[in-house]
Each structure stands twice: as structure tokens, then as C-alpha cells.
Amino acid sequence: MTDHTTLTGGLTRRRFLQGTALTGAAAFLAACSTSGGSAAPAEPGASAGDGAATGPLQFANWDAYIDLTEVGDGEYDLPSPTLDDFTAETGIEVEYANAQIEDNESFMATIRPQLESGVATGWDLIVLTDWMAGKVVEAGWVEELDPANVATALANVRDELKGLPWDPDMKFHYPWQSGATGVGYNSVSTGRELTKVADLFDPAFAGKVTLLSETRDMFPLVHLALQGLGQASDTPAEDMTADDAQVVHDYLKPFVDDGHVRAFTGNEYLQDFGSGDTWAAMVWSGDLASSAGENDVFVYPEEGSMIWTDNMIIPKGAEHKAAAEQMVDFVYDVARAARLANFIYYISPVKGVADAITELDPEAASNPLLFPPADVVAKQHPQPTWDEAAETTVNELYADLSGV
Amino acid sequence: MTRRRWLLPYLLIAPGLLWLALFFVLPNIQMVLMSLSSGTIRSGFEFSWAFENYVEAFTRFPDNVVNSLVFGGLATLLCFLIGYPMAYGIAFRGGRYKTLLLFLVIAPFFTSFLIRTISWRIILGDQGVFLSLVRDTLGIVPPNFSIIGTPLAVVSGLTYQYLPFMVLPLYVALEKIDYRLIEAARDLYAGPWRRGGAITGAFGGGFLAAALMLGLRYASLDAESLVPLLLAVAAGAAIGAVVGSFLISEAFVRVIWPLSLPGVFAGSILVFIPTLGDYVNVELLGNPQTQMIGNVIQNRFLQQNDYPLAAALSFILMAAILVAIIVYARVLGTEELTGGRG
Numbered sequence: 222m223t224d225h226t227t228l229t230g231g232l233t234r235r236r237f238l239q240g241t242a243l244t245g246a247a248a249f250l251a252a253c254s255t256s257g258g259s260a261a262p263a264e265p266g267a268s269a270g271d272g273a274a275t276g277p278l279q280f281a282n283w284d285a286y287i288d289l290t291e292v293g294d295g296e297y298d299l300p301s302p303t304l305d306d307f308t309a310e311t312g313i314e315v316e317y318a319n320a321q322i323e324d325n326e327s328f329m330a331t332i333r334p335q336l337e338s339g340v341a342t343g344w345d346l347i348v349l350t351d352w353m354a355g356k357v358v359e360a361g362w363v364e365e366l367d368p369a370n371v372a373t374a375l376a377n378v379r380d381e382l383k384g385l386p387w388d389p390d391m392k393f394h395y396p397w398q399s400g401a402t403g404v405g406y407n408s409v410s411t412g413r414e415l416t417k418v419a420d421l422f423d424p425a426f427a428g429k430v431t432l433l434s435e436t437r438d439m440f441p442l443v444h445l446a447l448q449g450l451g452q453a454s455d456t457p458a459e460d461m462t463a464d465d466a467q468v469v470h471d472y473l474k475p476f477v478d479d480g481h482v483r484a485f486t487g488n489e490y491l492q493d494f495g496s497g498d499t500w501a502a503m504v505w506s507g508d509l510a511s512s513a514g515e516n517d518v519f520v521y522p523e524e525g526s527m528i529w530t531d532n533m534i535i536p537k538g539a540e541h542k543a544a545a546e547q548m549v550d551f552v553y554d555v556a557r558a559a560r561l562a563n564f565i566y567y568i569s570p571v572k573g574v575a576d577a578i579t580e581l582d583p584e585a586a587s588n589p590l591l592f593p594p595a596d597v598v599a600k601q602h603p604q605p606t607w608d609e610a611a612e613t614t615v616n617e618l619y620a621d622l623s624g625v
Numbered sequence: 626m627t628r629r630r631w632l633l634p635y636l637l638i639a640p641g642l643l644w645l646a647l648f649f650v651l652p653n654i655q656m657v658l659m660s661l662s663s664g665t666i667r668s669g670f671e672f673s674w675a676f677e678n679y680v681e682a683f684t685r686f687p688d689n690v691v692n693s694l695v696f697g698g699l700a701t702l703l704c705f706l707i708g709y710p711m712a713y714g715i716a717f718r719g720g721r722y723k724t725l726l727l728f729l730v731i732a733p734f735f736t737s738f739l740i741r742t743i744s745w746r747i748i749l750g751d752q753g754v755f756l757s758l759v760r761d762t763l764g765i766v767p768p769n770f771s772i773i774g775t776p777l778a779v780v781s782g783l784t785y786q787y788l789p790f791m792v793l794p795l796y797v798a799l800e801k802i803d804y805r806l807i808e809a810a811r812d813l814y815a816g817p818w819r820r821g822g823a824i825t826g827a828f829g830g831g832f833l834a835a836a837l838m839l840g841l842r843y844a845s846l847d848a849e850s851l852v853p854l855l856l857a858v859a860a861g862a863a864i865g866a867v868v869g870s871f872l873i874s875e876a877f878v879r880v881i882w883p884l885s886l887p888g889v890f891a892g893s894i895l896v897f898i899p900t901l902g903d904y905v906n907v908e909l910l911g912n913p914q915t916q917m918i919g920n921v922i923q924n925r926f927l928q929q930n931d932y933p934l935a936a937a938l939s940f941i942l943m944a945a946i947l948v949a950i951i952v953y954a955r956v957l958g959t960e961e962l963t964g965g966r967g
Contacts, residue, residue, distance in 0.1 A: 624913030
């Protein structure tokens with residue numbers, strides 16, 4: 222492959238691993254308790270505050286998804302300049318729960334009971350991937366955004382991100398970032414360059430491989446790999462069916478049974494790269510460059526990659542709705558969006574960010590994480606949309622693979 | 626006032642009863658109703674006498690049940706082997722440091738359960754302290770040896786987490802023993818018990834070696850792993866014999882051990898039951914082959930949103946534990962469970 226597949230060098234920043242592990246623990250705790258595990262639920266009556274925005278804003282996000290402050294030589298940690306600027310400008314405190322969300326399903330499991338029974342979740346702003354955000358919006362579990370409060374966002378959101386079937390008029394959500402799902406590896410441990418999803422199944426990496434627990438990433442990526450090997454149907458990854466998922470399951474099962482695939486993870490693969498227990502994995506595009514070691518590399522696999530968008534939404538009953546709207550609007554400022562994207566290496570949903578980033582950092586213009594090259598884009602697939610029956614089948618296949 | 630005396634005990638247990646009714650009985654009734662329901666999360670669950678949930682719960686997850694029993698059993702055994710000498714030392718040799726030592730036993734509880742488990746991920750990791758010592762410095766294990774993602778990691782984690790639950794009841798039982806009984810035994814010629822101790826130790830060591838080799842899946846019951854298995858049993862028996870002949874005295878066998886049995890029973894129950902249902906250690910330290918029944922329940926509730934099957938599994942687990950305890954109590958007498966002997 223060409224140079225753009227190997228994304229290391231000056232780009233890499235290392236986060237304090239311990240901090241990541243601990244916030245990961247908090248997320249895990251939340252995932253294990255259906256009672257919310259976060260801030261105390263607010264009175265539903267106190268929700269949807271009109272008038273002045275007050276804090277503290279309870280903001281749940283994924284790991285490696287916010288800019289950080291340099292705390293030492295190449296070491297970065299919270300607080301985040303973006304969030305600090307927000308507080309300085311608006312006077313609203315932000316309680317940012319980093320790594321609170323490790324995958325869509327397990328995070329939703331922590332707030333679904335509250336949403337179902339109509340009590341506040343304790344969160345004011347959460348970030349969910351398209352398919353899950355769509356479900357939540359369709360279930361009516363979100364607060365409607367006041368257009369007057371998100372004028373910048375409406376003006377600046379990229380046109381191709383508008384008009385989604387589940388929210389055509391941007392009434393309920395604004396994208397946070399877009400990114401890809403591909404292959405990550407530690408070049409020292411693997412001792413070679415990886416270019417394909419199929420490389421994950423190299424016997425040399427037995428026991429050092431993890432796949433994603435996000436079924437809409439994991440099944441399509443392996444489907445692409447099997448297409449490359451001539452072992453799967455020609456169905457495009459975005460249209461893959463439960464039958465295709467069965468083929469993927471049957472291919473993966475022996476690799477799971479003999480221990481080649483050690484685990485199915487969310488963002489916690491970052492810790493496993495840090496501890497050396499993972500050499501190669503399915504990962505999300507910007508994470509390794511912003512938060513892993515200098516030998517941890519992301520590649521857009523030759524077979525193709527998945528493309529998705531994560532969206533900010535305000536869960537029903539949020540206590541600080543106005544503050545959440547201000548945050549949505551705040552991060553849609555072009556200069557701020559450029560700084561954020563250039564730190565976390567994801568694709569900004571804001572118009573004009575490309576120019577702003579190039580101005581900020583001329584080298585970044587050639588960064589394929591921020592600006593995927595045409596040959597990569599041509600092979601990118603949106604995540605599949607499954608009906609309830611297909612989703613149940615796929616979830617069962619996943620449960621069987623993960624041993625439960 | 627005196628006529629009202631009969632009311633007092635009821636008043637005293639009323640808060641506890643109310644608490645149990647609200648937070649134990651009601652949720653359990655709801656769980657039983659859910660376990661007999663059918664439907665999906667989107668269409669809603671409806672009560673329908675769906676006994677097939679129980680059939681599915683019983684038949685579908687044999688591997689996870691075996692994992693739970695094996696890992697829970699091994700952790701209990703290891704907790705006992707580590708905890709008994711510890712409790713013995715604190716009770717008989719602790720002197721004025723007893724309180725401090727007991728405090729140290731429970732000190733880990735001052736840190737969050739999750740943080741402790743995640744710390745083990747780092748300590749036992751491929752670049753962690755432990756492997757860099759035994760693999761790189763001492764060279765005891767091969768270079769590609771890993772711990773994270775193996776049964777060894779899971780059992781180690783469980784043993785670590787539940788050790789205090791074994792030590793405390795053992796300490797209570799041992800501490801109560803009247804030392805004059807031991808002196809009396811010695812006066813009556815209960816001296817060192819070389820041959821008996823060696824034999825007991827050899828059997829114990831051999832059994833432990835076999836249980837660890839098989840339970841941690843370093844060997845299986847086939848011809849291929851017969852030789853390493855026999856070697857391990859022989860080594861375990863030899864070590865056990867040496868340790869047994871030095872440590873097991875006749876006074877211990879005749880006086881201390883029988884008097885400490887209530888603590889052994891209480892400790893083993895307190896360790897075995899929670900380890901059976903544990904899922905955090907597996908989630909953080911295991912791999913897809915080590916998933917226990919607790920992980921299945923968690924997955925059904927949180928990932929699959931299959932509440933009825935999850936409820937059926939939870940109910941079966943609870944009922945099985947309850948039956949086991951009733952049998953245990955009937956066989957050994959209830960006072961064994963509380964460690965009390967009046």
C-alpha cells in the first residue's frame with residue numbers, strides 16, 4: 222500500500238495509560254449497573270430548562286475523543302482546552318465523563334431503563350453512533366433542540382451530513398465526529414506491516430488479537446475480508462444480511478475457540494495496546510494516533526473500511542438542556558472544530574474545517590485520518606441497517622462468538 | 626409495659642423485614658414473572674407462562690456453568706489453602722499485631738473492586754511486573770507465555786478478590802480455640818505426626834496439582850497430556866508430603882482442625898457462592914473460552930435485551946445456591962454456617 226496507510230511519526234501523542242484505565246473502569250461500572258451509575262437522576266419536572274443555561278453540563282463521551290493538555294514530554298491528559306474555553310466563555314461548568322461510552326449497546330443499557338420509565342438519565346449530552354442515535358430519536362427519548370440556540374451548528378454542519386431519514390431537519394442531533402473502522406497494530410510486536418483485515422488472522426499473532434464488540438463494525442469488516450478471500454457473498458458490506466453474518470460467524474468461530482482472538486472490546490483496546498497484550502486489532506481510526514504509543518499504527522485495510530458518524534444528542538429529561546445546546550453550538554465554530562479534529566484525528570462535521578486545519582498545521586493537510594484519500598473513500602462502507610429480526614440473529618451470533 | 630413485651634422482637638425485626646420485602650421479595654417476584662414472559666424489548670414483554678425459557682436456560686449454556694463451577698471451586702480451594710495458614714498465623718502468632726494484621730486483610734476493600742481488578746490486568750499483562758520477573762528474569766515460563774485471557778488469570782483474580790471472605794471466618798473459628806486444649810493434647814503425647822502428615826500432604830498436593838492442571842486447562846483428560854499431568858501430580862504429591870510432614874502435627878489433626886471446621890464451612894460458602902455468579906473478573910481478565918454463567922446473565926440483560934431468559938437464568942442460579950445451602954445446613958447443622966458453636 223501507499224504511504225498513507227502507515228500513520229505514525231510526529232502525529233503520535235501518548236496519553237497517561239493509567240488515567241485511561243481508570244476512566245475505563247468507571248465506564249465499565251456504569252455498563253454493569255442498570256441503575257444509571259452516574260449522576261443522580263434529576264426530577265423530570267426540572268428538565269428542559271427554559272431561559273438561562275446553567276451547569277454543570279453532564280457530558281458523556283467515548284475515549285480519545287476530546288483534545289487534551291500537554292502535561293509532560295509527549296504526555297497528554299485532561300483538562301481539555303476546548304472544554305476549558307467553553308467554561309471560560311459561558312460560565313458553565315462541564316463534568317466531562319471521558320470513556321463513559323465504550324460501545325453503543327453497553328452504554329444504552331445503562332440509560333435505557335430510565336428513558337423507558339420517563340425519568341432523567343443524569344446526562345445532558347451523549348454521543349451515539351448513527352444507528353443507535355436513530356433508534357433513540359425514533360423512540361422519542363431525546364429533547365428537541367431549540368434552533369435559536371444552535372444557529373452556528375445549523376449554519377456550519379456539512380451538507381452531506383444533513384437529511385438523514387431519522388432526523389431530516391436536524392431537530393434532534395448534530396454530528397460530533399466521523400471516522401472509520403479499520404485495523405490497528407503495534408509494528409514492533411507484529412514485526413511486520415499489516416495491510417488487510419485478513420492479516421489479523423495470521424497465526425503468528427495468536428492470542429494477541431482483539432475484535433470490536435460493535436457488531437456493525439465487526440461483522441461487516443470480516444465480511445469484507447472474506448470477500449477478499451472469495452469466501453463470502455458479493456453483497457456490499459452495508460447491505461450484509463443475517464446469512465452473511467452467519468458466514469462470518471462460522472469463519473471466526475475456530476479462531477475464537479483456539480484462542481487466536483483473545484477478546485471482543487470497545488475502546489478499551491487502547492489499554493491492551495498499552496500493556497502489550499494486544500498486537501493487532503480492529504480499531505477506530507483516530508484513537509491510536511491520538512492516544513497510543515508511537516509504534517501503534519492505524520491502517521485503512523485493503524479490503525475496505527467502515528465509515529460512521531457519532532452524534533451529540535440530548536437525552537429526554539436532561540436537567541441542563543440549554544447548556545447542552547450551547548455546547549453543541551460551541552464546537553461548531555470553525556476554529557474550535559479545527560483544533561479539536563486536529564488533536565483527536567477524526568473527521569470534523571464542520572464546513573471549512575479542512576482549510577482551518579491546513580492553516581493551523583500545514584502537515585495535517587496530508588493526514589489520511591483527517592482527510593481520507595480518494596482510493597480509501599472509494600472503498601468505505603456505511604454501517605449496515607438491520608431490521609429487528611436480523612439484529613436479533615446477529616446479536617445471537619455475536620453472543621456465541623464471545624462465549625456467552 | 627410488661628404486657629407489650631411480646632411486641633418488642635417484632636418491632637426490632639420490622640425494619641429488616643420491610644427492607645427485605647421491598648428490595649428482595651418484590652424484585653424476585655418481578656423476576657419470576659419476567660422469567661415466564663415472552664416478547665422483545667421493542668414490543669414489550671408479556672407474562673405467558675413461558676416455561677420454555679427455563680428449558681433454554683438449562684440446556685443452552687453448559688460450558689458457562691462448567692466454567693463457573695470449576696473456576697469458583699478452584700478459587701475456593703486456593704482461598705482455603707492460602708487463607709488457613711494466614712488465619713492460623715494471625716490467631717495464634719499475631720500477638721499484639723492481631724488487629725493490625727486483620728486490618729491488612731480487609732485493607733484491599735478500601736479500593737474499588739473494579740480498580741483492583743483492572744490493576745491485575747496491568748500487573749499480569751504481557752509487559753507487566755509479574756511476567757517480566759518469571760518470564761524474562763527467571764525464565765521459568767516460555768517467551769510466548771501469557772496470563773491475561775487465560776483461566777489462570779480468572780482464577781487468580783477470583784482468589785484475590787474473595788480471600789478476605791475466607792480468612793475472617795477462619796480467624797474467628799481459630800481465635801476461639803482454647804490454647805489449653807492444645808497443651809493438653811501435647812501432654813497426652815500428640816507430637817509431630819510425620820508419617821500421617823506426609824501421606825495427607827501427598828494426597829492433598831497431588832489432588833491440588835491435578836485440579837489446577839485440569840481446571841486451568843494446562844492439561845486435559847487425553848493421552849497426549851497424560852505425561853505432563855502425571856508429572857505435575859507427582860511433583861505436587863512430593864511437595865505436599867514434605868510440607869505435610871513438617872506442618873501437620875497430631876495436635877493439629879485431633880484438636881485444632883475439628884474445632885476450626887465451622888470456619889472452614891462458613892468461609893468456603895462465603896467464597897464459593899459469590900465466585901459462582903461473578904462476571905467482572907472474567908470480563909476484565911478472561912477470554913471467550915472462560916465466560917461464566919454470570920457473564921451470560923449480564924449479556925442477556927444488557928446486550929441482547931433478552932430479559933426473560935436472563936431472569937430465568939438468575940432464578941435458576943439463585944435457586945441452585947439456595948438448595949445447596951439447605952442441603953449443606955441439613956447435613957452439617959445451621960450453626961456451622963454462622964461459625965458459632967455456643
